[in-house]
Amino acid sequence: MKKILHVVGARPNFMKVAPVHSALQQYANVRSLIVHTGQHADYAMSEVFFRQLGMPGPVYFLGIRSGTHTGMTASIMLEFEKVLSKESPDLVVVVGDVTSTLACALTSVRCGIPVAHVEAGLRSRDREMPEEINRLLTDQLSDWLFTTERSANENLIAENIPAHKIHFVGNCMIDSLQNCLPFADAGPLLQGMGLTSGAYALMTMHRPSNVDDREGLGRVIEIVRLVTARLPLVFPVHPRTRDRLMHFGLWNQLAGMARLHCTDPLGYLEFIGMMRSARMLLTDSGGVQEETTYLHIPCLTFRRTTERPITVEKGTNVLIDSLSAQQLEPHFQDILEGRSKCGEIPEGWDGHASERIAAVLNQAVG
Ligand code: UDP
DSSP, rough: OOOEEEEESSOOOHHHHHHHHHTTOTTTTTTEEEEEESOOOOOOIIIIIHHHTTOOOOEEEEEOOOOOHHHHHHHHHHHHHHHHHHHHHHHHHHETTTTHHHHHHHHHHHHHHHEEETTOOOOOOTSHHHHHHHHHHHHOOOOOOSSSSSSHHHHHHHTTGGGEEEEEOOOOHHHHHHHHGGGGGOOHHHHTTTOTTSSEEEEEOOOOOOEEEEEEHHHHHHHHHHHTTSSSSEEEOOOOHHHHHHHHHHHHHHHTTTEEEESSOHHHHHHHHHHHHHHEEEESSHHHHHHHHHHTTTTOOOSSSSHHHHHHHHEEEOSSSSHHHHHHHHHHHHTTOOOOOOOOOOOOOOSSHHHHHHHHHHHOOO
């Protein structure tokens, strides 16, 4: 029997690990265990996803929650090392680009355990993003690199990763989206807010560069003002953003705005239901850029660069390079007047990426 450990830590990890873990169940010789570092640990940012994605609970919960990136990295490494020495897995799978991804990849390599990275090779080329450093270093440490778009293969080759380690498999987050869409229903939420399908915008905002200081948050409020003047806006507020709004005394100003519906972070089924029925998304999320492309929903992304260029080239994504209502205005108007990109679904975003990943992993440990 071979053993594979899957690491989850933060919200965007769950929808990537769930389908890979599930696809591995068909291999009788492989036992898959989930380790949760605890980076996101409350119900709305973690537990709800296990339930809705049908993923078994973690066998280990490391309980590492707060602190600086450095402190969290160090604490995760110390705790994960204990798990590795107890379990001696044949392989560790890490996904995405969060602190847990790099911390666990580095610990595994130090312990002589090979690492597979799901969603490898994405590059924003903005090293001020903590995620970019996590991506670069995790890829250097990994033996199997699974990519979601062809540009990621090119990035890895340019960084001297040997071609035989790179596997273009498509996007396993889209596997989760496909699996869950039949169960997603925005109806009750829309009814509760008095909204109708197609007649509201949906927003997420949580990147440190956008929400960590007062100036950024002021700009977010300007954007909300512009949008709500013409369209109701639903804003599930990330805990980080809520904390910063509270810290700067801006929460009441935001939450009291007309036609704005601030909510807690939504469960996955609720969020993808709301996304599917939205007129447009306004976001700085990584994953939402991909999900909107798959759903053919217009997406305006407040980022200078994106590590997922296919969402701009082929999909429905448009980058707005500064957090500014003025810059948003023409793009917002285009969508309202029906001049948005329809987009195509990228290669390999077909609901079977996890099966392709599982096949390679099974061979790897076999
Ligand atoms: N998401 C969710 N509830 C929300 C907001 C987002 O379930 O209220 C999902 C979304 O569908 C996507 C993932 O969370 O699958 C994206 O996570 P996030 O934006 O936190 O991280 P990023 O992708 O930016 O790393």
